């Protein structure tokens with residue numbers, strides 16, 4: 001049987017964004033821009049590039065403006081038309097047409113695994129993508145597409161991996177396994193944020209293509225690190241029982257959930273923009289001299 005195509009993506013977006021206070025007091029952190037595009041729009045675009053049509057946002061109270069961003073803004077569009085800004089109006093409409101965006105609510109902050117479980121009924125019985133909004137990936141072939149391709153080649157759940165310095169392994173899920181091909185391995189160990197004895201320096205980055213079986217496992221896992229239902233713990237069970245691949249994706253990754261990572265992402269993306277790069281580059285040269 002051919003491997004089923006990925007049509008649905010789950011994007012957990014229920015966090016409070018405390019690392020970015022006061023900016024996130026009234027604005028969801030997912031709407032903070034990288035240059036002039038909200039972070040979540042890059043994430044949704046990446047999912048769409050991997051073949052996704054339906055995006056399931058796992059939201060919480062106070063996050064409704066994320067959904068407004070992907071809706072038609074009638075008044076704004078009429079204003080742009082009246083003032084002759086037709087190209088901008090088209091761009092605004094295109095955002096509303098990127099994907100079908102639906103939301104489910106995570107009513108209590110019980111962890112990433114729990115957030116994913118909240119999407120169970122909407123995902124149903126098919127493979128799906130998970131994308132974490134803090135991980136921004138800049139790559140020729142979008143990160144999620146690289147994983148979806150790997151899933152299609154091998155027919156097994158696939159998660160994104162990246163090498164990190166040994167002193168940073170305590171910040172990530174860490175995986176170890178046996179090589180399948182140049183960039184892919186079969187995972188046989190997976191630990192969430194190891195305090196010591198990390199099994200490798202390969203960190204899990206927030207892109208996962210998973211079979212629906214992960215929901216059954218999530219329903220069973222006990223709270224792990226931080227007393228939360230951890231996705232990583234469920235993935236360790238999936239790896240043991242059904243098999244799971246790790247794929248070292250090609251591209252640059254920014255941790256937009258960290259203030260320095262967020263600033264780096266802004267500068268890197270601005271330096272790719274012909275309308276902004278020359279001025280910014282000149283100024284950067286001056287201030288870093």
Ligand code: G1P
Pocket residue numbers: 112132134135171172173174192193203204205206231232
């Ligand atoms: C989450 C996951 C972790 C993963 C990380 C990637 O942690 O639990 O396994 O390595 O995302 O960004 P968080 O950074 O949300 O605490």
